Amino acid sequence: MRIPFTKMHGLGNSYIYINLFNVTLKEEELSDLAKELSNPNTGIGSDGMILITPSQSSDVGMRIFNKDGSEGKTCGNGLRCVAKYVFENEMVKTSIFQIETKAGNVTAEVHGTTDYVESVTVDMGVPHLERQSIPMQGPASDSVISEPFDVNGDTLQLTAVSMGNPHAVMFVDDINQAPLYELGPVMTKDSRFSEGVNVEFVEIINKTEMHFRVWERGSGVTQACGTGACAATVAAILNEYAERDQLITVHLAGGDLFIKWSSDGHVWMTGAAVTTVEGYYNKD
Numbered sequence: 001m002r003i004p005f006t007k008m009h010g011l012g013n014s015y016i017y018i019n020l021f022n023v024t025l026k027e028e029e030l031s032d033l034a035k036e037l038s039n040p041n042t043g044i045g046s047d048g049m050i051l052i053t054p055s056q057s058s059d060v061g062m063r064i065f066n067k068d069g070s071e072g073k074t075c076g077n078g079l080r081c082v083a084k085y086v087f088e089n090e091m092v093k094t095s096i097f098q099i100e101t102k103a104g105n106v107t108a109e110v111h112g113t114t115d116y117v118e119s120v121t122v123d124m125g126v127p128h129l130e131r132q133s134i135p136m137q138g139p140a141s142d143s144v145i146s147e148p149f150d151v152n153g154d155t156l157q158l159t160a161v162s163m164g165n166p167h168a169v170m171f172v173d174d175i176n177q178a179p180l181y182e183l184g185p186v187m188t189k190d191s192r193f194s195e196g197v198n199v200e201f202v203e204i205i206n207k208t209e210m211h212f213r214v215w216e217r218g219s220g221v222t223q224a225c226g227t228g229a230c231a232a233t234v235a236a237i238l239n240e241y242a243e244r245d246q247l248i249t250v251h252l253a254g255g256d257l258f259i260k261w262s263s264d265g266h267v268w269m270t271g272a273a274v275t276t277v278e279g280y281y282n283k284d
């Protein structure tokens with residue numbers, strides 16, 4: 001079977017995009033296909049697989065599978081790339097449209113023309129802070145803001161944010177000393193997070209700028225995480241390092257994202273989306 005694909009990335013967070021308007025895949029094969037495509041030696045190489053799907057409630061739908069085959073509910077960098085893809089391929093007619101994810105519908109606005117979309121703004125919706133919506137063990141309706149969290153013999157101060165998927169944010173003095181490789185793989189599977197968690201370290205530079213590094217649930221270290229950068233911005237505001245309605249520049253390993261948490265509760269994310277390869281994957 002030859003599967004047409006497009007490889008795209010948002011600040012180096014790369015996925016193999018398959019347009020299900022053109023191809024039919026079996027549900028029970030999706031998880032293995034994500035693992036296969038993500039493998040750089042025997043597949044294509046990526047942080048996972050994203051399906052562009054028909055939708056009943058939005059203009060198009062998106063499903064995200066991590067490198068290990070697990071399905072996530074949403075993906076910030078993926079949303080910008082899906083927006084670019086469907087606009088450039090004229091699958092939508094206007095520059096502002098809706099995308100369905102397993103975490104709900106979001107609105108995207110592309111910046112550019114059908115020949116070339118350079119960047120995309122997404123209304124990522126309202127973050128959820130209650131433990132039950134992370135989900136995280138403990139009193140269901142409490143939020144977790146700079147709460148002591150014991151791990152590997154250390155006590156960290158953790159802020160938990162759901163952007164439709166779970167994020168644990170910790171602030172550090174120096175991003176280059178952040179224990180990403182030590183704590184990322186341990187915390188992502190910690191039983192206090194019943195569905196696992198994306199683990200993020202943040203160094204505050206000033207009220208409108210921060211450094212960010214991530215260990216993603218299901219994919220490990222990636223160059224960028226859009227939902228993670230949104231969660232980090234929300235966490236910075238909750239911890240009074242930054243302010244609402246201010247545009248915050250988040251410096252990720254792969255480049256910058258521009259994030260705002262508005263007074264109306266919505267988080268807005270703007271950043272690049274890039275197409276690198278189009279082709280066919282030969283599947284046995």
Ligand SMILES: N[C@@H](CCC[C@H](N)C(=O)O)C(=O)O
Pocket residue numbers: 013064066071072073074075076077078165166198216217218219222224225226227228
């Ligand atoms: N890279 C993503 C998030 C992908 C899903 C995540 N690993 C999860 O399992 O929740 C982004 O850009 O947001």
